[in-house]
Amino acid sequence: MERNRPVLPLAGFTCGRRHQRITGLNLESLNLTGSISPHVGNLSFLRVLNLQNNSFSHEIPPEIGRLHRLQDLLLNNNSLGGEIPSNLSACSQLLQIDLGHNSLVGRIPEELGTLSKLRILVIRYNNLSGSVPYSLRNLSTLEVLSASSNYLTGSITDIFSQLKKLTEIQFADNSLSGMIPSSIFNLSSLIRFSLQLNEIQGTFPSDLGIFSPSLQYFDIASNQFSGTIPVSISNASSLGHLGMQGNSLHGKVPSLANLHKLERFSLTSNNLGSGGLNDLSFICDLTRATNLKHLGINMNNFGGVLPECTANLSSSLARFYVSDNKLVGRLPNGIGNLVKLESLFLSMNQFSGEIPPALGKLQNLYQLDLAINSLSGEIPSSFGNLSRLTKLYLDDNNLQGNIPLSLADCHNLEILSVPRNNLSGIISSKIIGLSSSYIFLDLSRNRFTGPFPQEVGKLINLEYLDISENMFSGEIPSGLGSCIKVEKLHMQGNFFQETIPLSLASLRAKGVFTNATATSVRGNGNLCGGLLEFHLPKCKFKQPKKGGLSLTLKFIISIGCALLGGTFAFTFLYHCCVRRDIKDDSSSGSEKFIRLSYQSLLKATDGFSSSNLIGAGSFGSVYRGSLDQGETTIAVKVLNLVHPGASKSFKAECEALKNIRHRNLVKVLSACSGVDYHGHDFKALIYEYMVNGSLDEWLHPAPTVGETNESPRSLKFSQRLNIAIDVAMALDYLHHQCETPIVHCDLKPSNVLLNDDMIGHVGDFGLARFLLKLPDSCSGNQSSSLGVKGTIGYTPPEYGMGNEVWTQG
Incomplete structure (x- = not known):
């Protein structure tokens, strides 16, 4: 009886009905590590080997070549x-x-061309080199060929004449050169064609079979294509993505009336257009694309006016780039109908007339660039409705009047740039002190008058200030002494007088005053004093009146001051001696951060794959990644810059972590700030990876699908006590051993991470605050972040009642 009982298959194994031999091995997404065993080659009946989405490393065992019945080999998303x-x-x-999504090296084997039944070949996101093998022309059943993001070189060989069933060709982000084989253009079955970020040359025939109703994705961006856009593009009625930016295309854009499904269309950085009146007639064709989200026609030669039909573009349009063309006339009022717009770039044209007040209806807008045009009139007060606006460029126009007070309602504004206009009047303190969000403020070459507001001292994040060539008068505001991050300061060509404020003397060792050439105060004839490098005359002080204190009283005051000074000196020396070891340890622990680009992070996280997602929060998502061919595991926190507080969180965390080191703090390895392949801002922080997750996951384990009868993982009392001590040690270091005390403001179990030895590490400093006293011009403590501290679940009561952050909160 026992001998006839059927064998129950193990999880992940599939057995044949006849011979009870293993035919399928499916171990997908189980966090498996180590190397793939060569003994897998003994499973001679195996048809499916699925090990994708794990952390296998080392080489692919050649014993897999013995699996003559194998049909599906899925090893993607590992560290092989x-x-x-x-x-x-x-x-x-x-x-x-x-x-x-591995780290494979070497060439693509010629021998793969003998796999006559192969339908799908995916080798993207590796480190493969060499050329595309000519033998692949024999794969007559091939449907998908994906080799993007490698280091392939040479020209694409003509292997496509026999590959009639191809639906996807992906060679993006390599170093391919030469011409495209003409046989590619006749593949009418293609659904996806991706060739961007190479060095391909050549022109397109006027009639391309590739532009068929089945084509959904076509991207040749950042190559060296020339000639005109073929008129047959109108046949691609299913096209959703059309990327041709970064080439040398010229001529007229053909009709796009049939492209109803288009979602992303970019012609940026070509030579399209003639500068004539009808260059943008194709814009009206795009009004039929009801799902259009991205439209880029900037950096071309388009002329004429921006047509009124622009108002009828898709209500889903989020990004509209028209800069650097030869467009003239007024901006259409109907742009205000595009209520989903987030970025609107119209700079470097010849637009005239007033700025349409209807732009104030674009309440999702966070970037508006109208610079270098011939716009006139006043800045619309409706701009105050743009509550999400972070960047406003109005440079080099003919704008008049003052900056509207309503702009004080744009609390997220980081960049305000209005130089070289005819703006005038007194700058309101509400505009300057609207928030600490300003990073870049340029009011130069206008006709502003009166004193510059003292509220400039509230701009604690300010890095660039240019108020030169105006008619400001009075004293230079002493509040500038609080702007310790300023790197460039230009005040020349005004009517400032009196002495350089003493409050600026405290900045000499920081920011702008480390380089006197980054500061200019010339042209203010009545200024005196200041740094020697400014070459200003000495200030003339009036002699004090005779009389005053008696000789006896002066003697008593002198003795008292001497005793008080001695006490302070003794206290100072004592603290220096006690804290010297701590500071020495801190300084010796400083180390250089590794340099990581967007591309390296993209490869490390397998294209920010969802399989590598280990957490998500209000400001971004955290991914697991691998560097040095899998030898180093990292955690990459990618900021969601659409969130209005994400940029502040990034800066606050960088400021908090750059100079602190402790065994119970999560170690930051690097930071990355730049743009991604789509031209969007990208910010990320790179940490040491903690394999045991967060304390919250151990205290409140979530049930998993298919949970066994085994008891869930838990912490012993000794482990809980040790983790509590680890957290206490971290807080003691932050509160009492840092040169400037730091308050975390969001300490909770999910922000306490555990390494492989179950040692606690405090992380996530996106809401951290420095307890640094400001000068008298500003009250309270200087903070690296604003707003309510803490998160849902618990916030210290004193934060909600408006009290200051302190170390016992």
Whole structure:
């Protein structure tokens, strides 16, 4: 009886009905590590080997070449290295090979061309080099060929004449050059064609079979294509993504009336247009694309006016780039109908007339660039409705009047740039002190008058201030002494008088005063004093009147001051001696941060794959990644810059972590601030990876699908006590051993991470605050972040009642 009982298959294993041999091995997404065992080659009946979305490293075992019945080989999203085994060609039944998102090196084996049944070949996001093998022309059943994000070189060989079933060709982000084989253009079955970020040259025939109703994605951006856009593009009625930016295309844009499904369309940085009146007639064709979200036609030669039909573009349009063309006339009022717009760039044209007040209806707008035009009139007061606006560029126009007071309602404004206009009047303190969000403020070359507001001292994040070539008068505001981050300060060409404020003397060792050439005060004839590098005359002080204190009283005051000074000196020396070891330890722990680009982070996280997502919060998401071919595991926190507080969180965390080191603080390895491949701002922080997750996951384990009867993981009392001590040590260091005390403001179990030894590390300093006293011009403590502290679940009561943050909160 026992001998006839059927064998129950283990989880992840599939067995044949006849011979009870293993035919399928599915161990996907189980966080498996180590190397793939060569003994897998003994499973001679295996048809499916699925190990994707794990952390396997080392080489692909060549013993897999013995699996002659193998049909599906799925090893993507791991950390595999070495070369692709050439003897995979012995697996003659293979239908699908996916080795993407690994660290494979070497060339693509010529032998793969013998796999006559192969339908899918995916080798993207690796470190493969060399050319595309000519033998791949024999894969007549191939449907998907994906080799993006490698280091492939040379020209694309003509392998496509026999590959009639291809639906996807992806060679983006390589170093391919030369011409495209003409046979590609006749593949009418293509759904996706991706060739961006290479060095491909050539022109397009006027009639391309590739532009068929089945084509959904076509991207040739950042290459060296020339000639005109073929008129047959109108046949691609299913096209959703059309990217042609960064080439040398010229001529007229053909009709796009049939492209109803278009969502992203970019012609940026070409030579399209003639400068004539009808260059933008294709804009009206795009009004039929009801899902259009991105439209980029900037950096071309388009002329004429921006047509009124612009108002009828998709209500989903979020990004509209028209800068650097030869457009003239007034801006259409109907732009205000595009209520989903987030970025609107109209700079470097010849637009005239007044700025339409209807732009104030674009309440989702966070970037508005109208610079370098011939716009006149006043800045619309309706701009005060743009509550999410972070960047406003109005440079080089003919604008008049004053900056409207309503702009004080734009509390997220980081960049206000209005130089070289005819603006006038007295700058309101409400505009200058609207919030601490300003990073860049340029009011230069206008006709502003009166004193410059003292409220400038509230701009604690200000890095660039230019108020030169105006008619400001009075004293230079002493509040500037609080702007310790300023790196460039220009005040020349005004009527400032009296002495340089003493409050600025405290900045000499920081910011702008480390480089006197970054500061200019010339042209203010009545200024005196200040740094020697400013070459200003000495201030003439009036002699004090005779009389005053008696000789006896002066003697008593002198003795008292001497005793008080001695007490302070003794206290200072004592603290220096006590804290010297702490400071020495801190300074010795400083180290250089590794340099990481957007591309390296993209590869490290497998294209920010959802399989590597380990957490998400209000300001961004955290991904697991691998560097140095899988030898170093990192955690990458990618900021969601659409969130209005994300940029502040990034700066606050960088400021808090750059000079602190402690065994119970999460170690920051690097930071990355730049743009991604779509030209969007990108900010990320890179940390040491904590393999045991957060304390919250151990205190409140979530039930998983298919949970076994085994008891969930838990913490012993000794472990809980040790973790509590770890957190206390971290807080003691932050509160009492840092040169400037730091208050975390968001300490909770999910922000306490555990390494492989279950040692607690405090992380997430996005709401941290420095307890640094400001000068008298500003009250309270200087903070690296604003707003309510803490998160949902618990916030210290004193924060909600408006009291100051302190170390016992």
